[in-house]
Amino acid sequence: MKRMxxxxxxxxxxxxxxxxxxIVLENQRFRLVxxxxxxxxxxxxxxxxxxxxDPRECVALFETVQDRPFNNETKLLWPNKQTSYPAxxxxxxxxxxxxxxxxxxxxxxLRVRTGGGYMAFTLERFNCVHELAYGGLHMNVPPVATFRLxxxxxxxxxxxxxxxxxxxxxxxxxxVVGVDPHVAxxxxxxxxxxxxxxxxxxxxxxxxxxxxxxAGAGEKDFMDAMDGLEADFNLPRGVKSxxxxxxxxxxxxxxxxxxxxVDEHIAVARQGGFTMMLIYYPAMTRxxxxxxxxxxxxxxxxxxxxxxxRAVLAKLxxxxxxxxxxxxxxxxxxxxxxxxxxxxxxxxxxxxxxxARPLPAEGPVGEIFVEENPVDSMLYPxxxxxxxxxxxxxxxSYTTEPPYRFTGVVRxxxxxxxxxxxxxxxxxxxxxxEYGATSIYIDQGTSLQDEIALKIKRIYDxxxxxxxxxxxxxxxxxxxxxxxxxxxRVVKTFERAxxxxxxxxxxxxxxxxxxxxxxxDVFPPEIFKAMIVRFPQAEAPIMRQxxxxxxxxxxxxxxxGTKVKNRMKVPYETLETVGTQPDMVEFGTSRAAAWNCPAxxxxxxxxxxxxxxxxxxxxxxxxxxxxxxxxxxxxxxxxALKSSTQEHHLYLDGKGGxxxxxxxxxxxxxxxxxLRGFVFERNGRQVIxxxxxxxxARAVLAVGPGGSDVAVDAQGMRYLESDLPRETxxxxxxxxxxxxxxxxxxx
Numbered sequence: 001m002k003r004m005x006x007x008x009x010x011x012x013x014x015x016x017x018x019x020x021x022x023i024v025l026e027n028q029r030f031r032l033v034x035x036x037x038x039x040x041x042x043x044x045x046x047x048x049x050x051x052x053x054d055p056r057e058c059v060a061l062f063e064t065v066q067d068r069p070f071n072n073e074t075k076l077l078w079p080n081k082q083t084s085y086p087a088x089x090x091x092x093x094x095x096x097x098x099x100x101x102x103x104x105x106x107x108x109x110l111r112v113r114t115g116g117g118y119m120a121f122t123l124e125r126f127n128c129v130h131e132l133a134y135g136g137l138h139m140n141v142p143p144v145a146t147f148r149l150x151x152x153x154x155x156x157x158x159x160x161x162x163x164x165x166x167x168x169x170x171x172x173x174x175x176v177v178g179v180d181p182h183v184a185x186x187x188x189x190x191x192x193x194x195x196x197x198x199x200x201x202x203x204x205x206x207x208x209x210x211x212x213x214x215a216g217a218g219e220k221d222f223m224d225a226m227d228g229l230e231a232d233f234n235l236p237r238g239v240k241s242x243x244x245x246x247x248x249x250x251x252x253x254x255x256x257x258x259x260x261x262v263d264e265h266i267a268v269a270r271q272g273g274f275t276m277m278l279i280y281y282p283a284m285t286r287x288x289x290x291x292x293x294x295x296x297x298x299x300x301x302x303x304x305x306x307x308x309x310r311a312v313l314a315k316l317x318x319x320x321x322x323x324x325x326x327x328x329x330x331x332x333x334x335x336x337x338x339x340x341x342x343x344x345x346x347x348x349x350x351x352x353x354x355x356a357r358p359l360p361a362e363g364p365v366g367e368i369f370v371e372e373n374p375v376d377s378m379l380y381p382x383x384x385x386x387x388x389x390x391x392x393x394x395x396x397s398y399t400t401e402p403p404y405r406f407t408g409v410v411r412x413x414x415x416x417x418x419x420x421x422x423x424x425x426x427x428x429x430x431x432x433x434e435y436g437a438t439s440i441y442i443d444q445g446t447s448l449q450d451e452i453a454l455k456i457k458r459i460y461d462x463x464x465x466x467x468x469x470x471x472x473x474x475x476x477x478x479x480x481x482x483x484x485x486x487x488x489r490v491v492k493t494f495e496r497a498x499x500x501x502x503x504x505x506x507x508x509x510x511x512x513x514x515x516x517x518x519x520x521d522v523f524p525p526e527i528f529k530a531m532i533v534r535f536p537q538a539e540a541p542i543m544r545q546x547x548x549x550x551x552x553x554x555x556x557x558x559x560x561g562t563k564v565k566n567r568m569k570v571p572y573e574t575l576e577t578v579g580t581q582p583d584m585v586e587f588g589t590s591r592a593a594a595w596n597c598p599a600x601x602x603x604x605x606x607x608x609x610x611x612x613x614x615x616x617x618x619x620x621x622x623x624x625x626x627x628x629x630x631x632x633x634x635x636x637x638x639x640a641l642k643s644s645t646q647e648h649h650l651y652l653d654g655k656g657g658x659x660x661x662x663x664x665x666x667x668x669x670x671x672x673x674x675l676r677g678f679v680f681e682r683n684g685r686q687v688i689x690x691x692x693x694x695x696x697a698r699a700v701l702a703v704g705p706g707g708s709d710v711a712v713d714a715q716g717m718r719y720l721e722s723d724l725p726r727e728t729x730x731x732x733x734x735x736x737x738x739x740x741x742x743x744x745x746x747x
Contacts, residue, residue: 023092029117029225030215038062038087038099040152043174047217050172054155054193060086062099062108063148070143071105071134078103082145096124105133106142110149115232117225120179120212121149123200149183149211150176150198153190161546162187164511165196166222172215173222178509179210179233181485184478185508204481219547230512236491238512241500242548246276246322246466247515248628250589250621251600253326253554255280258301259308261605266319268608272618273625277316278324278468278600284309284459290439293333296455306462313463322499324466327456329449329490330474331439338448339440340415342390346448348441348476349387349428351377356403359411361420365393368406374398377406378429382437385413388427392416433474441474444482449489457493466498467491468519473505484510502551511546519551519600524564525577528555528584532591533644540595552592553600555585557607557617560694578693581676582616582717583647583665589624590648593633594641612694616717623650627658649680649689663689664726669736672699675714677733679726686729688720698739702732711739 021036030052033042040061043052063086069075087108089100099108106128113120128134128142154176158169165185166175176196178185182205188195198211214229216222227239241247252274257265269277281287286297302308316323338344356369368386377398378384386393386406396408412418421427431441442448460467469490475482484507491498491513500515520539523531536552543550558564560579565572585601592599601621608614627633627650633641637660641648651659661680666688669675674697677690688703696715703722704710712720722729 021091023090023097025112025114025119027114027116027119029217029221032119032213034061034090034097036090038090043152043154043213043215045172045174045215045217047221048171050217052154052167052172052174052215054153054190056192057153057190059151059153059195060088061090061151062087062101062110063151064101064104064108064142064144065146065148066104066143067145070137070139072136074103074105097121098127104142108147115225116228117216117222118212118214118229118232120210120229120233122210123147123149123207125207144206145202147200147206147209148197149200149209150196150213152176152196152213153193154196155193159545160194162542163506163508163546164548165508166214166546167194167196168219168222170218173218174213174215175222175226177212177214177226177229177511179212179229179235180205181488181509182481183209183211183509184480185211186480201478204478223547236488236497236512238515241498241515244499244515246499247549248593248596248598249276250274250592250598250625250628251276251278251324251551251553252321253278253280253600253602254604255282256604257283257312259312260301262312262315264605264608265603266316266321268603268605268618269321270319271608271615271622272601272603273622275321275625276324276466276598277321278326278466279464280326281328281459288335289333289436290328290331290433291333291335293328293331293439294336294338294452294455295333296459306458309459309462317463322465323463324468324498325456325460325464326468326470327459327490328439328471328474329452329456329469330442330444330486331433331471332442332448332452333439334414334437339392341417343387343392343414343416343430344448345389346443346446347387348431348443350431350476352426352428353386355388355421355423355425355427356405358423359388359421362418365409365411366407368393368395368409370404370406373400373404374406375400378432383432383434385430385432386427387430388421388425389419390416391419391421392430431474431476433471435471439474441476442486444475444486449486450493453490453493456490457495461495464498465496467501469501469503469514472503480507481509483507484513487513511548515548516551516598519553522554522556522602524566525558525580525584526564526566526575527568528580529587530568532588536588536597537591537595537642537644540592540597544595549595549597551600552588552597554602555588555599556580556602557611557614559611578676579613580611580617581693582613582620582691583649583663583676583678585617586620586624586649587647589621590641590650593624593628594638596638598628613691613716616691619717620650623652623658632658633660647678649678651680651682651687661687664730666690666730667734669734671735671737672697672714675699675733675736675738679729679733681726682721686722686724686726688722688729688733689717690714690720690733691717699736700739701736703729707732 023034025032068080085101085104087099088102097110109124111122111124134141154167157167184199200209216225252269284302286299298305332338353370392413394410394413395406398406433439469487501513502516520535539550557580564577649663663678663680666677674693692714
């Protein structure tokens with residue numbers, strides 16, 4: 001042992017050099033060379049001859065981490081802290097790699113499985129003789145907290161996908177990926193490379209955890225290699241889902257479809273050219289916000305439960321519409337049976353506390369004395385909740401000096417039944433959702449997520465074909481594992497794998513599930529275009545580097561005159577909105593189409609009946625959905641549509657085809673403030689696209705021959721051509737006047 005310690009100290013500053021006994025691992029697509037010193041020396045993509053590693057830093061391929069040194073001499077020699085022991089020896093025994101570490105008195109044994117474009121590494125066991133390495137210590141050995149299963153210095157390339165953990169260009173692509181959802185995948189930036197790594201943790205899945213190196217000659221070859229990995233390890237088919245023609249179709253979202261109105265929803269969906277429909281869980285289950293989540297009881301609109309839902313979904317499919325389910329798998333409502341009248345012990349607690357004094361079965365409490373210091377516990381109103389046994393308690397504050405206690409306590413919170421609580425009972429602060437404080441998150445280390453998964457399965461298996469996992473960020477650490485693990489625990493119960501899923505949060509393993517990632521929330525009309533540029537349009541190239549797409553939604557349709565908050569100003573500005581207008585929808589969906597991405601729009605039958613320009617909004621979507629389906633846009637047109645400032649309009653050419661035009665918004669006329677217009681050039685003439693924002697009126701514009709007046713009816717989108725120069729048209733539009741209104745009440 002002492003010789004091992006001395007050797008580790010002497011070798012600590014020695015530079016990485018090539019040694020004898022190299023280990024060569026090969027498959028159809030790449031060749032990996034490992035040194036006997038446990039460093040990765042080379043990874044060459046065979047088809048292009050590209051070297052993909054940058055081995056200038058001495059980076060061990062493997063590493064073990066302990067919370068502190070344990071065996072006696074090591075503990076006395078080194079500081080007691082979390083300690084890393086890099087690998088420094090490597091030998092091959094058939095399909096096994098045996099790894100030795102600096103100082104640590106044990107070996108790791110890894111099994112290597114090689115496929116057409118991947119090499120998968122599984123931690124099979126540790127070689128450790130208890131009496132020799134940890135004699136006299138009564139404990140499980142070795143005391144490994146985490147194990148770095150792979151650590152690869154991949155040279156920088158033009159693109160890097162931080163979600164998938166892939167560095168790539170058109171000649172080579174290399175990734176370190178998790179093969180099961182318990183593996184933590186990450187990277188660290190260096191000057192000329194990224195250190196791609198995979199970690200296993202005790203208590204998650206240490207022994208038996210698997211990660212893989214996947215490589216190919218550019219994107220397509222890499223995706224083929226990844227598809228082989230997914231097939232061989234029975235993973236969700238992320239590559240296959242990305243090849244689905246449904247992936248870039250926009251989505252009609254509703255929370256109100258029922259057996260009684262399904263035909264009306266189909267008619268509205270057809271009006272907008274939608275072939276995908278996402279249905280929010282309150283459409284068919286009892287809900288009041290998030291308050292009943294977890295119960296998933298059928299609501300009154302579905303008196304026959306599954307039978308009714310199957311009939312609704314069958315009607316949608318007959319109409320050519322693919323249905324998806326929108327759910328929140330990690331949320332448990334504060335009025336659900338998991339909370340009241342008794343807390344389920346599987347609800348997550350952000351801090352654990354031990355009762356220092358017993359609590360009586362009845363009567364007021366006032367204070368709760370605990371053994372641990374409550375410092376930094378939750379103080380935000382509505383989230384100050386403790387759970388002990390089946391009972392919830394609200395509190396106002398706490399002390400941070402002994403005796404530690406929570407103050408201003410009121411028992412029976414969430415209508416839980418009071419109970420006696422003995423000294424020593426362990427409870428804690430409930431993980432109340434930050435979104436409205438009407439739900440509590442699941443402890444992902446328990447069976448509750450699997451129980452909820454079966455309830456969601458009962459609904460999904462009625463005929464849904466894709467899924468949106470909202471609220472997926474609501475998990476306990478490690479979030480990099482639990483976000484996708486919570487989704488996977490649901491998906492793997494479904495009778496049929498979804499075509500794809502989307503989610504409000506993503507982590508590494510979720511790439512295999514979420515071909516669509518992160519639809520953004522609604523933005524009011526006055527900031528809609530700016531927010532499209534700021535968020536989904538900025539996210540699209542990031543997702544492209546991860547070889548996938550983003551959903552440019554969600555969008556809501558605002559009625560003119562509705563009061564909204566302008567989040568571009570601080571403090572927020574409240575104003576009466578102009579309402580959702582056709583140019584706004586066109587700006588968003590055209591930017592999405594430029595990146596081969598869809599949008600999702602929140603729809604309701606009320607919109608269809610009461611929004612003045614609803615038919616025009618749907619016509620905009622219909623045109624762009626048709627363009628998507630036909631693959632009509634050229635690469636040059638897509639590049640033009642990626643502009644953050646130049647707007648475009650898809651114009652019907654009168655022959656059943658389309659023309660794409662760059663447009664300019666015209667100034668709002670003071671004498672006709674509800675008149676909205678854009679201008680573009682076609683065949684040498686100026687074309688004015690105009691409409692009334694919230695009703696109908698007759699207006700006069702001086703855009704006729706020689707600047708003569710032209711009377712126009714403004715209601716739905718109309719077009720007017722003029723031979724006048726652009727500047728003259730612009731000035732004339734600004735001077736437009738309403739003659740009289742047909743239907744211009746304030747909406």
